[in-house]
Amino acid sequence: MTKHAQPLLARRWRSLMLAAVLLVLAGAVLLVWLRIDAEARRADRLGAEAARRGTAVTTLADDVRVLREQVKAEGATPAAPDPSRAVKGLPERAEAVPGAPGRSGESGAPGRPGKDGRDGADGRNGKDGKPGGNGLDGSAGSNGVDGSAGEPGAPGPAGPPGEDGKDGQDGKDGAPGRDGQTCPDGYSLQVPDYDPDALVCRKDSAPPPDDPTPSPSALGLPTDRRRS
Structure with missing residues (x-):
């Protein structure tokens, strides 16, 4: 070599x-x-x-x-x-085929359960993953439905009485009022002959009424009985 x-x-x-x-x-x-x-x-x-x-x-x-x-x-x-x-x-x-395996025999009785195996060794901690990127902001959600009105609450306790108010100013004199007569214009209150205790409105320009026939005075009735 x-x-x-x-x-x-x-x-x-x-x-x-x-x-x-x-x-x-x-x-x-x-x-x-x-x-x-x-x-x-x-x-x-x-x-x-x-x-x-x-x-x-x-x-x-x-x-x-x-x-x-x-x-x-x-x-x-x-x-x-x-x-x-x-x-x-x-x-x-x-x-049957010579040399070929025969039919399967009947199943045997189940065997006893085996012993539990030993606990395996703890695995090693994996490396921390890289932090993920920031996700996109989601779209704004729609406004929720307004809730129904709640039941009215119990009335609160009565407050303390308020301070007395200031006295008001005196009122001014008003225009002079009309006469208390209730008859319209052109009429006046008069005592009718048939009821001396009554007052009725009678037209001022009307002639005096005629005496009734027979007159109550002619019958000699007292005055308080001269009522119709």
Whole structure:
């Protein structure tokens, strides 16, 4: 080996080692795949052979049943027994594949519960995240509906009496009033002849009334009885 080749190998030994490991792994994978492929082909052959055997057994069993029925029809007793009674589980055996796993058995009783495992170690605290950016201001909400008026409260206690007010100014004299006579203009209060205690409004320009016939004075009635 030359002096120039030694530094080159020293720099590339890792690459050469990795290539050698990859070649070994590739060879192992290839051998495993070949082995699996061979087993799969063998299983296919066994399955095909088992299927042919099952078909043959089923055909023979059917032929035996037909022959038994023919013998019985002629009034004789068949010498060959019924295949389903002679061979226990004949249909299952005819369908079974040699080398293939059988049917699952019945479920066993549940086992005892296992012991609780140990508590795991507490994890490490994670790093604090970066603070998020400020969000946009939301739009202003609409005004709410006015509430209904509340019930009136109880009346409060009576306050203290107020101070006396100041005396008002004296009123001015008004214009002179009219006469207390209740008759309209052109009429005056007069005592009627038939009732000296009454006052009636009578027109001033009217002539005096005529005496009644008969006059109350002519009958000699007292004055207080002269009323209509």
